[in-house]
Amino acid sequence: MARSAEVAALEAQTPWTRASFRDGLATLSASTTGAAQQFARDASTLAYLAAQVPRRAGDESGSTPWTSFRREIALARSVSDQAAAAEVRTALRLTSVLPHTLDLLHGGRITVARARVFVDELQPYDDAVAGQLDCDLAADVARLAPWRIRELVRRAVLALDPDAAAVRTAQQSAARGVTLEPQADGQACVVVTGPAVPLTRWHATLDARARALRAAGDPRNLDALRFDLTVSAFPCTAHSPASNDAESCDAPGAATGAVPSDAAPPVALRAATAGAIPADDGALAGSRLSGVEPASTDCRMSRPVQAMIVVPVETALGLSNEPAWLDGYGWIDAPTSRTLLVDAELRRVCADRTTGQPLDLAPQDLRPPPSPQGVHTLLVDIIRSDITMTDTTWRHEAAHDPSDPLRRFTTLRDRTCDGPTQTRTRASTCDLDHDQAWPLGPTAAWNLVSRSRRTHGLKHLGWTPLRTATSTIWTSPAGQVVDVPRAQVPPPGVDHDPTGRPADLPDPDELADLDHQQLTATDDDLPPWLPAEPSAPTTWAILDGSDDPPF
Template identity: 30%
Template sequence: MFDTAALEETDEVSRMLADAPDWPPLDEVFDALVAAGRPAPSGWLALELDLASADPGELDDAELVDAVADLDRIASWAAARQSRLLAEFARRRPADPRDVAAQGPGAVSRWAPDEIALALSVSRLAAGQRLAQARRLTEALPATLDAHEAGRIDATKVRAICDATQHLPDDRAARVQDRVLPAAERQSRAQLVAALRRAVIAVDPDGANDRHAKARLDRRVVVGAETEGMASLWALLAAPDALAAHQWLTRLARGLGSEDPRGIDARRADLLVDLLTGRVTSRAAATDADATTDADTGSAAAAPLRPVDPGKPLVQVVVPHSTLVGADEQPCDLVGYGPIPSDLARQIAADAVWKRLVTDPLSGALLDHGRTTYRPPAALTDFVRARDVHCRSPLCRRRALDSELDHTVPFPLGPTAAHNLTDGCPLHHREKHSPGWSVVQQPDGRLTWTTPTGHRYTSDPFDYRPEPDLPPRPPRQARPAPVPRRQVDLDWTSRGDPHDPPPF
């Protein structure tokens, strides 16, 4: 791919070689880059790609994909270099004592953001955020910055790591970083965010429980104005409550039957309005056999609304056995949502509307099922969805609850069993069967996807094993016995001033 002859003909490179006679020949430089496999992002690689991609029509499909990926890595390399320069600039602009007292350690001169903002034509706020992130990367998250400079992760992933660890002290932030970086290169940003949420809970379980308890106090319902005569009704709820409410709306919507012309989203929206405004919800198109007679008017009324699977648990929560019994504080998983703190998982594990799945800490897997019929039974469907968590396309985050079960080896050549079933969203289900695409399921649960250009990508199974190297769990303190109301009154009046407000 490297055309050194063409490169040496350029005036700019000729001047560079004349100014630096000790440089090795260009062909040796490029050979060294290629010898290591995929060239590391650098100015040399940018120069080569500039020449090689000048006429995209001369590249085949695989070379186009490789060039696109290499240019993305160069962009990451350049952004990381900029972060190092910004961090050095911030160190050269220390804050005066008053700014340090107001902003805390790591503060810079109040005018430093203005210098960067003018140079980059961005807002003062944006410049300040860049300076703060650059210092955070160089001082607390150096491995993240190294991965960025090597082109293994892009700017969106770097920002995700910084955001997820901003409330943690440097030592715990570094532990989170070390957990997620090995897989971050192969993940989408959404997958990395999910891994970060789990790692933060594992590294700081007590803090995660405290933050959830604090966040739960902020639950609310808000109405927002939209365009075209529409409005949004938005609710901030605890994750189990929100997921259960959505699942119940979905069951009611599906219970309306296939004859209902509305889409599933419109059905859910209309049912939500009916339920919250006290209207009688009924089937939109009831048959004569389902119709009932209104006692007051004598007219036929629609049959009552019936959800599909009314007795089935609304939500599954996956809890390691050691966490369920209180021996440790492992992250737990709300199927269809993601990691949740251990205290929340223990609170909901015994609730009647939840299905509890306890995992084996050694294998990190659930039990298997086997079938010889085409359509999987409900128990096998639930198992596969809890096992896969998401669509098994390498980068897709569509929930398995909203996906379709697919035979990797088509039935009847392949059995209807867990080792031959995966979850795929409708888009990637169709993609799998498109010309040039293929998927192979490995014995360990990994899926190998091959694209029409011959590039291969791996989808790893969800791993329920406990997080390693958890901090020791402090012993739980016994809750104090409740104080009788009469004793509270006596204690309050005996404090001194009877005009002070009571402590409740």
């Protein structure tokens, strides 16, 4: 009570409505816009200067006019040679390959930080791919936080050329490793680089155990607990894939995988298959992940944990190479996602055909035989069976705290916190906030949203959220407004089709003829009922767009 009075006294002294305070915010905003415009002008100037310098192909080192030019730029900008070279590369990419991003910078409609992330993320790809993604994504990039920009680009790259992505994945997996970097004041930093799946599962296990200790009253903060568990749990033991228990979610059109702890929902968009790998009596089982490693390596001091993936059902059946979503990491390639679905439990999820927003979650999991053919057979059975919808999406519950099915559905739908600064907080670790305060607002899916504890607290400090069908609009106490796009749009397997035509799937009886080779294939030799273009959208759905939740 004393704390509430103290906070109220502080709130009475806040400057949010003072003209001088708001003028200062406006000055900072104008400065951000001006910095973007200046960045665009500098890029154009650098490109103009570079065009006047003779250059050989691949000329990045040695005593040549080009290297002399880079040093001239380094002196003019008071930066190192390497920084000058990076500035020149960025300028040349923006002016010659990324015209849409450059236009946004000239107009001050994208920040320098977001533009840099976008350009850096496109750096490994050739001009044709980068130019296509600039045309497709630049407008969306202007609204997204840096981590969401990276996810957006990585998904688009996987969809644009899945075979090349699979090759890059194998090459990067071969370069996995662990390094230790000394730091000041007796500290050090360990960097672990390798395939996303085992590292994501390891971190989910570590995080779940740390949260359990914290909930049991341990006074250490979560970061300290995660560190102490990491250094005390080694050496780790590699476990046989045969001991796995996996959980999956299934709906016609996508497939999902494991969810960390019982708070995270094993669910997928449209038709999905999910895989979860729980620990057994403190020992987390290893899952066969790829040709690089026969099994993952997980610490024995771990509580049961699941790692969710969301995979388009066409990808799971080998009919498509659309990317999949690994909770806690982001987008992964189709071959990896198909491997993860082996020895998994499946749960059907139905979604809106236009947005991919989940509309229904099946009440139970189904376990196929632990083999690729077993996954295929069960998926075909799910597709061919009649679908009985539950009332999870629309049901109003009397209690303040949502039931487990409603919590799972809401967490799957939201994926991340919808806070004004787009922090990367997974929905599985968030509070479920009543958008309209309970009991005036019901405990129902349309009135619940995943928000971190800090974002939840902003509502009590004068921050006002307004949810729309595609975003959350936040208004700050000082009157600033930010539009935060929903994280789940688009989901795996649901993309905007400029032709307006959904892909036609075969008759369910034809699906039964698919063989093991087709299930695990990674080439582009797709059946005739699917569009020929690698990036063609998949819009198969159970429900039409008239069944949107009442936002």
